[in-house]
Amino acid sequence: MKKILLAALAVYAVGLSLAVRAQAPADDGPRYNGTALVRPDYREWVFLGSGLGMTYQTTPSQNPSFTNVFVNPSAYRSFLQTGRWPDKTVLLVEVRASASERSINQSGRYQTNQVALEGHVKDGRLGGDGWGFFNLSQGSEGPRLTGNAVAGCVDCHTKNAAVDTTFVQFYPTVFDVARQKGTAR
Amino acid sequence: MKKILLAALAVYAVGLSLAVRAQAPADDGPRYNGTALVRPDYREWVFLGSGLGMTYQTTPSQNPSFTNVFVNPSAYRSFLQTGRWPDKTVLLVEVRASASERSINQSGRYQTNQVALEGHVKDGRLGGDGWGFFNLSQGSEGPRLTGNAVAGCVDCHTKNAAVDTTFVQFYPTVFDVARQKGTAR
Numbered sequence: 001m002k003k004i005l006l007a008a009l010a011v012y013a014v015g016l017s018l019a020v021r022a023q024a025p026a027d028d029g030p031r032y033n034g035t036a037l038v039r040p041d042y043r044e045w046v047f048l049g050s051g052l053g054m055t056y057q058t059t060p061s062q063n064p065s066f067t068n069v070f071v072n073p074s075a076y077r078s079f080l081q082t083g084r085w086p087d088k089t090v091l092l093v094e095v096r097a098s099a100s101e102r103s104i105n106q107s108g109r110y111q112t113n114q115v116a117l118e119g120h121v122k123d124g125r126l127g128g129d130g131w132g133f134f135n136l137s138q139g140s141e142g143p144r145l146t147g148n149a150v151a152g153c154v155d156c157h158t159k160n161a162a163v164d165t166t167f168v169q170f171y172p173t174v175f176d177v178a179r180q181k182g183t184a185r
Numbered sequence: 186m187k188k189i190l191l192a193a194l195a196v197y198a199v200g201l202s203l204a205v206r207a208q209a210p211a212d213d214g215p216r217y218n219g220t221a222l223v224r225p226d227y228r229e230w231v232f233l234g235s236g237l238g239m240t241y242q243t244t245p246s247q248n249p250s251f252t253n254v255f256v257n258p259s260a261y262r263s264f265l266q267t268g269r270w271p272d273k274t275v276l277l278v279e280v281r282a283s284a285s286e287r288s289i290n291q292s293g294r295y296q297t298n299q300v301a302l303e304g305h306v307k308d309g310r311l312g313g314d315g316w317g318f319f320n321l322s323q324g325s326e327g328p329r330l331t332g333n334a335v336a337g338c339v340d341c342h343t344k345n346a347a348v349d350t351t352f353v354q355f356y357p358t359v360f361d362v363a364r365q366k367g368t369a370r
Contacts (some may be wrong), residue, residue: 044364047255050295051294052293053294054293060293064293070232098237107235107239107245108237108238111234111236111355113358121223171296172298
């Protein structure tokens with residue numbers, strides 16, 4: 001009987017460990033196909049904020065888009081602890097068209113179809129400052145932006161970012177965290 | 186040996202079931218204190234969409250607010266399967282002030298401090314059509330809106346909602362689901 005119990009307990013322990021592992025949070029870090037970023041399933045990721053018609057120009061857009069920013073949950077939880085983005089952070093900006101005056105809406109604008117998706121990834125394997133930009137607007141994976149296509153992005157993010165190379169100044173909940181942790185500049 | 190194996194398998198099965206239950210998603214449905222709704226910790230809930238300056242009036246707001254809408258993950262996953270909101274759905278609208286022309290932003294608007302939080306809950310225990318409105322803008326719980334304070338909300342939601350009593354027409358990803366499932370009107 002003792003033997004049976006020991007054997008049962010051993011199998012129970014293995015089963016428990018397998019079950020816990022199976023239920024652990026999925027790895028939400030970046031996945032690549034060669035140098036391309038595989039488009040993440042981000043619909044349940046953490047929403048950081050949205051803008052409407054945000055541009056670097058002083059001329060307002062006549063057809064403004066919303067820019068919804070999401071981050072992978074593991075990076076978000078790490079940021080809450082440290083005020084910094086950890087390795088394997090994936091920030092996504094989802095660009096959506098806007099509309100007005102439909103249904104009960106008489107003024108103001110709401111979101112409609114998605115028109116672009118861009119990724120900003122922190123991963124030591126990317127070289128340089130560890131951050132890479134990816135264009136995910138087409139298909140199930142997106143190429144890394146290189147050369148002249150990204151030089152302006154890198155320059156502006158490096159000079160103007162509130163935290164690391166990211167525009168946390170526009171994401172109110174994490175901006176509060178960064179100010180509390182003293183990591184915002 | 187056969188007996189040992191059977192006993193081991195039985196204990197394994199119990200262990201597995203307990204472990205899976207222990208790791209199941211936390212209950213993200215509505216919690217009450219009396220008739221008040223306890224303010225949920227919704228920062229990691231599913232983002233459905235945002236509007237800027239949305240009003241029922243034709244006069245545009247001079248100081249428009251963003252309205253971010255979130256739903257509890259269990260209700261979201263159920264909606265993906267059925268195109269309808271299940272019992273224990275909690276929809277929240279987070280109202281945030283907007284700003285412009287700070288840092289690199291030259292035009293358009295981005296989100297700043299939270300100015301209000303409202304809840305729309307489906308729960309058979311609420312009576313009537315099963316939906317209740319709650320004002321969560323103050324403190325850790327919010328009263329249910331009743332009488333004249335809510336009559337206009339109920340009337341407008343009942344008449345104009347795309348699904349059940351909710352304005353799914355302004356939440357592009359779930360609106361697509363509702364149209365596919367034939368539940369949008």
